[in-house]
Amino acid sequence: MIPTPDLSHLRAEDYEHVYEPAEDTFILLDALEQDAEELTSMRALVSLEIGSGSGCVSSFLSSIIGPSAVLYLCTDINPRACDCSTATGRQNKVPLELVNTSLADNLLARLHKSVDIVLFNPPYVPTVHHEASVAQVNRDIGGSWAGGHDGMQITDRFFPQVDSLLAPHGRFYLVAVAQNNIPHIQQRMQQDYGMGSKVVLQRRAGREHLSVIRFMRIR
Template sequence: MIPTPDLSHLRSEDYKHIYEPAEDTFILLDALEEDAEELRRSKPLVCLEVGSGSGCVSAFAGAILGPSTTLYLTTDINPYACRSTKATGSQNRVPIEPICASLTNPIRTRLRHAVDILLFNPPYVPTETEEADEAQHEANIAGAWAGGQDGMEVTGVLLGQVESLLSEKGRFYLVAVKQNDIKDICDKMLHQHGLKGEVCPFVHLCVPNH
């Protein structure tokens, strides 16, 4: 088994500002570990995590790939999360480069068809639209879970960007729950973007349909 990243540098005070790794985080780690050999064979050049929070997931990806030429990029709207992600990378000897931004907005054009591993544990909890909008605007911990109508308002924006981001060998890992209508997500990604999906427990994976 690949060890869970060392998060001992983070304290309870930190988790008042950033999302503390929980069941959804660890299921995403399990999905990555299940694909570990295939991910290594693909020799990814760019790994991008959207909404990195503590940096646990990107650090785990780094543990899977080991010493490599992979560029680890993350984004998060929460400045505290960006600082925590950088610290987690240092703690685990993974050179993570965090960017304080919403989704992939400032880098989407430059990363067009260049992302080999795309990771997103989104704010998927169904809430009122106003609550989700406020959470995104305030850029605080609520932005890690408040997902708006059907929990899909933030996720839906990124889904529209995935096709243009993934490289030919790219893989997209998305955490989703029943309320998000996982089958509908898979159907839309296939019919609208040509991406086929596989469903793991609590995790949805899309890969290019070549």
């Protein structure tokens, strides 16, 4: 079993503004560990995590494929999260490169079709549209969970970006809940972007039924 990254440097006051790793984080770690052999054999050069929060997930990925073999890029709309992710990388001896931006807005031209591994644990909780929009404007912890109508308001914006970013043989891992209508997500990604998918892990956490979906190009 691959250990969870060391987060002992983060304090309670950090988690007042930055999402603390929880069951949705851990199911993504478990999905990556489950795919560890394939991820290692990919010989990836670029990883991109959207909304890195504490930096736990990208630091964990480095435990699978090596801290120096890959450019570990992370984005977060929350500047405090960028600071925490940077600190977590330092704590775990992983050179995480942080960009304070919404989704991958400032990286599309630079990374066109060149990202081998894309990771996204999005704000998936269904809320009213206004709540999700305000959370993004405020750039604080609310932006890590408020997902708007059916929890897909932010994720829907990212799908065209992942198509622009993902390398021909790349992998995209997405955390979702049942309310996000996972079969519709899979159908849409195949029809619109030629990406096949598989639900690689499912788990119930309280009232949430969590899933990790892995997408790969099929055309």
